[in-house]
Amino acid sequence: MKLLSPDPLRRLGANGTGEVKSHPFFNGMDWPKLMRKEYIPIFRPPLHKKQDQAWASSSPTPELSQEVKAQFTGWSYNRRPGQEKQDP
Template structure:
């Protein structure tokens, strides 16, 4: 189970499918969030693409120590892949990280679009839903407070500017 609900927003599928709220982990923000445009569920499929990329490659596809430079990469660059990545992996990531939200994988039929992708060929979605699958990796945990499976991360030295600062996003109008 993977969760990070620090900036989660509950949306009613049938009533409110669009929002303008700017929130989220900077490396995971979809282009429409960076631009400050209206966004729908396609931002969630972008985030899935970032998460899959990070799980396979070991780091997010768009990184920089400065948020503004990272946002420029999110808007203006495509991700690159290590040579050992499969064609199916590259294809699903490219389709999930499509800059145009309306063309992004998942935008048409949601999760069904993604489940049918060749990257998931042979994956048993029904067994997953029934919780009948065995995880491919089970970490060793000695107690409820065991943090040995996590990297030690030093706290930031200086306070970062909040992402909702309009002066940070003005550069996006140039794109």
């Protein structure tokens, strides 16, 4: 649940990636394997339309509907001022 906190200062990982990596939920995670993208997902959503793959193209991100935008009202993905990016 802490990953879903809308407050970026209270969100899991706000104090660095180690916070996420050390959480009990991720016990047993092979982080180097994850970074090499060697995990096979247990679910792959079916792709029915060309638009389903729009996110993977090199073209600009498609415009989101107002309904989708409304789901993220109040969320921030910005880093705290002075917080440096940390390597995984």
